[in-house]
Amino acid sequence: MSEPEKHQSPSRKLSRYNYAFGPVGAGLIIDAVDFVTFGPVGLALGFPIGAAAGYWLARSLICAVIAGVYCTIPGTELLPLGTLVGALVRLEDVPQAPSSVSSVVEAPAAEEVREDDRLMLS
Numbered sequence: 001m002s003e004p005e006k007h008q009s010p011s012r013k014l015s016r017y018n019y020a021f022g023p024v025g026a027g028l029i030i031d032a033v034d035f036v037t038f039g040p041v042g043l044a045l046g047f048p049i050g051a052a053a054g055y056w057l058a059r060s061l062i063c064a065v066i067a068g069v070y071c072t073i074p075g076t077e078l079l080p081l082g083t084l085v086g087a088l089v090r091l092e093d094v095p096q097a098p099s100s101v102s103s104v105v106e107a108p109a110a111e112e113v114r115e116d117d118r119l120m121l122s
Helices: 010-036 040-058 061-072 081-092 110-121
Strands: none
Touching: 010 040, 010 061, 010 081, 040 061, 061 081
């Protein structure tokens, strides 16, 4: 562990853990709700319970509706789709570079390289 990481505040560490594991944890919760609403219970209570859990996790009506529909569909109890979607969301997300690190110098455009090569050859 590097020196700056040792001296981070607990809230900063919690924020980093939430960023790293938040979508996967939310997927696990939705999958657990889907498992609890197994069978005929899911047809009757899957949508309201799943929608409430989805809204509680994401604070979004779209996510609430998707979670409610997912918990209502029969046969999804044993598929960890919520967890997989959460993992894919985090996998596709590009982390922001820390502000303390200097920015990387961009490579020159292809046109600039070609002009420089022509000048060197003449």
